[in-house]
Amino acid sequence: MVILYAISILFYFIDFIDTNRKANRIAFWLLAIVWLMQTIFLCFYVIEIGRFPVLTIFEGLYFYAWVLVTLSLTINKLLKMDFIVFFTNILGFIIIAIHTFAPAHTDSNVMAERLISELLFTHITMAILSYAAFSLSFVFSIVYLIQYDLLKRKKWGQRLRRLSDLTKLETMSYILNIIGVPIFLLSLILGIQWAFLKLPGLIWYDPKIIGSFIVLIVYSVFLYMKVRRQKSGKSLALWNIASFLIVLINFFLFGSLSSFHFWNT
Structure with missing residues (x-):
């Protein structure tokens, strides 16, 4: 459900x-x-x-x-x-x-632990799916910049013909972020819920928590610039690439510095 x-x-x-x-x-x-x-x-x-x-x-x-x-x-x-x-x-x-x-609504400790485990599983799965969407969006932005550079320098040839047009590349990058942002938000909600259940002394300034909120903010800004400000082109692609670099920093660096995240347990 x-x-x-x-x-x-x-x-x-x-x-x-x-x-x-x-x-x-x-x-x-x-x-x-x-x-x-x-x-x-x-x-x-x-x-x-x-x-x-x-x-x-x-x-x-x-x-x-x-x-x-x-x-x-x-x-x-x-x-x-x-x-x-x-x-x-x-x-x-x-x-x-x-x-x-929440385990308190059941008398079975075994069931409570199972629900918490399922919560963690769902959180991780949704986070990975959102990362996959952000990764593909990043790839489309990279290809966009390559195509943009070839067109600007008028490098007509086989390479240019094999790349898709700029509009399609930008649209696909945008659609993938539309998919990735809500999945990541829901994953973050479930992750915080799991942390409250398993870690009563949850530290809100943990690097992983801060990094995750930063990721959510930068991708939300991307969608805001695209939808409300009607931004497009090279500047939006660069923002998307920078956003994905923050994802990598959050995943590898902040994850290793976190006091509770799963790869440290």
């Missing part, structure tokens, strides 16, 4: 950035599946405990997340306010992730 929720938010983000109606429809139906799963789980839980589940913080979180999804689907269907739905479901995802992976 959490994975479907994350994919739904990804498609809503694509629609938010690029006004993609197909992505909006996919996001809506994925969110509808999430709502159906939540409703089934809620009904089974009510039958199991014989009361409405709002008496504990964890029951309340689940019901709150269900209400958010219900309202967002209603708003989407009746009022067509897509941006409200997008931001509402970012909040809903955070709530459902806290509920799903």
Whole structure:
């Protein structure tokens, strides 16, 4: 359910950035599946405990997340306010992730540890997927600069013909960042949730945490410059390349300096 929720938010983000109606429809139906799963789980839980589940913080979180999804689907269907739905479901995802992976709502320590392990697995998987998207975006920007240089120096030849046109290269770089940013954001949310569960004395100024927020900021600035400022061309490609270098610094340098990240345990 959490994975479907994350994919739904990804498609809503694509629609938010690029006004993609197909992505909006996919996001809506994925969110509808999430709502159906939540409703089934809620009904089974009510039958199991014989009361409405709002008496504990964890029951309340689940019901709150269900209400958010219900309202967002209603708003989407009746009022067509897509941006409200997008931001509402970012909040809903955070709530459902806290509920799903918090161990205190189950009596089984084994189950709690399993959920925390699954949370870490999901966090790492989503982080790697976002890094892959950023890497491909970086490659497209490198090729863009090569093509740009060949065209500027009027180096007509076989190499120029084998490279794609500048517009397509820039578009692919942009699309990959649209995919990478929300996946990385969701990974960061899940990673922080895992750290809270496993590391009660979490240090917010840990290099890995700071580096991850810097990565999120620089790529968000890229999308802002592209969408709101209508930036394009060489300057945007250079920004994208610099952003990926920050990803590498965060992954290798800040990761090695971190006091808790997984490769140090």
